[in-house]
Amino acid sequence: MLRTHTAGELRKSHVGQTVELCGWVDKYRDHAGIVFIDLRDRYGKTQIKFDLADNSEIQKQARSLRYEDVIKVTGEVIARPDGLSNAKLETGEIELRAITLEVLNKSLTPPYMLDGDLPNEELRLKYRFFDLRRAELQKAMILRHRLTKTVRDYFDENGFLEVETPMLGRSTPEGARDYLVPSRVHEGSFYALPQSPQIYKQILMVGGYDRYFQIARCFRDEDLRADRQPEFTQIDVEMSFVEMNDILTTIDGLVSTVFEKIRGVKLPTPLPRYSYREVMDKYGSDKPDLRFGMPIVDISDIAKESTFGVFKETVAAGGMIRGLTIKGGADKYSRKMLDQDLKAFVADFKAKGLAYFKVTDGKLDSSIAKFFDEAQQKAIIEKMEAENGDLLVYVADKYSVCCAALGALRNRIAKEQKLYDAHDFNCCWVIDFPLLNWNEDEKRWDAEHHPFCYPVKDDVELLETDPGKIRAQSYDLVCNGYEAASGSIRIHDPKVQQKVFDLLNIKQEEAERRFGFLLEALRYGAPPHGGIALGLDRWVMLMLGYDNIRDVIAFPKTQKASDMLTGAPAEVDAKQLRDLHIQLKPQS
């Protein structure tokens, strides 16, 4: 080793020792006669002193050092003089009096300062090797490591086996767009990178590996968001001979262990469980942020009795009037903000308008208040649990639009009004999802979760009669408004599986062709099984309170799935294309 210690570990107890440190020049403070260098590595910083009185040659050498040069210093650990220690540094009570200095590598002038205002992200991604030196990223990488370590320990202690599954698989219907890999050997055929190890892990259950987990890389070729990357990591889990409760309990244990070990936070377990219907009604989302309240309230029954045409007609047409109580919001949102800003906000979710009242002197106040008589106004205030100074906002529309618009509005208001502590954690289960979703555009049923999800036993008979009413044995773990995990009990009976395929309009021959291997496996003694997958990147993000997934991934991609560091994706040689039997269309 070129060093005896790291830059974060020297303390008063080391005083008198001669040590060797290596690292980067974080700061230099040149006073001519004395030069101070903050030496940085990922463990911390140590102040190095180059004193003219000690050695004029080394002091001269030190004056030529610049930011981010990589150096090795041999020196004596000395206590700082009285009153000159630095409380901001862990090593602030000591400094290293340099005896020899070796420049291991000069650095070009860095493109920006690590501790200043952050430059635009494009630049940070291009200079990722440099950005990775930033404390926030190092914190994320360290927490990420500790998280995966804790996860592996937890599953190991509970009898799970980590099994790797292929990255080169076959494309399956439904789901996200696949990343495809052309085959050289099989002209015209393609592998698909896994969207998840879903089918493999089910086959592992058939193979008798009744407790499986994997830290698995997954790929989805869809448009990106602040919390989505084209390749991401799942903590993938599958268990045999279990019911839903067993999986939830297992993950309760995992999550509470992780929070306790990594964050020192004790979560109340079992984590609360809410039905899909309940959270949709109350929060307009299947991933509600429960760090704050502000539930959605339905006032259709009152509104339809009013003389306000829009409300009456909406209810008459089968729609509803639902809204939020913004506590103390009456003087926080001006008429202009409501009529323009917030209206445009809900319009993104197809809401045609945003009605509102301010509560004043126990009455409603707004341009539409006149359509509500005194009793109706009182009833609304009571139902909304409102008081003077509150602002009431409403969307009049069908259920799905009310949910989408108000769910999003609820999150926005809470953020603006700081209704929650950003360092708080709130996790819950959402269960009883519908098995199927009616796809209005294509006039067919889609799987809400995925096509291998087992219906709730009591609902199996509805497969033939009323598919929309079937509940699935599926479950999402929601934390601070993010979907942090998702899973289900799988179908182990090929006959039930076939029925679900039928409903999804996956023809028998197509099912056989595209994942007949799974159906075949299910016919050879498949145990009842189920599982779940946790989004590792999102968990890291959540636990750090970051709002961007790129900051918890060492080498992330941009929104257009480019890698600014390497330039991927990039063109390839004509020969490579020939080998793969691929011919590019001329640019049009």
Added chain:
RNA sequence: GGGGCCGUAGCUCAAUUGGUUAGAGCGCAGCCCUGUCACGGCUGAGGUUGCGGGUUCGAGCCCCGUCGGCCUCGCCA
């Protein structure tokens, strides 16, 4: 595929209604400074205003297109 925001010195930003030589802080270079820790002081260099076109006597500013980044709707079993 749709909507929004952004792009000016290495970085973060400014630049009046379209008007003289595009400024500041940090960084960079040189000099000074023996107790700093966001050290300080003096001097200096540094610009194809993302790119292309248009309007105009005149464009960083207005218009059209394009590239890139971010946020978002759709999408993400």
